[in-house]
Amino acid sequence: MKTKKLIVKSSTENLSKIRDFISENASKAGFSKDDIDNMILAVDEACTNVIKHAYKYSPDGDIIIEIKQDKSAFTITIEDNGISFDPDIVPSPDLQKYYREHRVGGLGMYLMKTLMDEVKYNSVPGRFNRVSLTKKIKAT
Template sequence: MKHELTLYCEKNKLSELRTFLDRVLNASQLSDINKNQLILAVEEVCANLIIHSHDCNPRDFIKLKVNQLDQSIIFEIMDSGEAFNMTEYNEPDLKEVIKKRRKGGLGIKLVRKIMDTIEFESSENQNICRLIKQLKSK
């Protein structure tokens, strides 16, 4: 089953994203913990796009497509902002982050832990971040 959401690039729209994902994922057989982990991962990617690629410009938007298959859930996040390829991102050293008491910088690490596959495509006017979670066989 496919679901789509257009999300304008304002931080206050993230609650709309969480509500949408909660509704979509309620139809799956995921545990509450797994469902909340997926929501957290998708929200992290979208928040990074809204803040860093679009500078919270309310005229910009990102599109989210959720495709639930028998063995996986695929989240496609599309935008036309500044490209950021999270698959090439070098994570900061956790000890250094703690030592410097730096806020942020660990979201991509979290997304990588939660998702099974992360793909990134970029063309002249569109970026696609694909997050894939494999579902356990029944």
């Protein structure tokens, strides 16, 4: 199993570094441009949530991104030490109502679950939050 790691501070300026890290590694794994774009969008949502909610826009927190790849899956894990969050309390969005109300934001979990094959969230309050985003590798 191949593992790569990137640690950045919780600043939106670092989102481009994260995108490049995901893009480069997903490309090496043989994913299509569409799959890579979807992964980047899902990771972008997760990291933006960390910056906004876990660290309340403080640029001093660490965001740890780890990519694990084997023959069948490409998993991106995003970990932080900020405020915990329970994804089970986030209701599935009513997209038509959302659109009618011209809302912005709040679709992060929905997008992650839609764009990736598997999303797992693990939190130990006061210690860490970890979200794992997995894209299956199709056998060729």
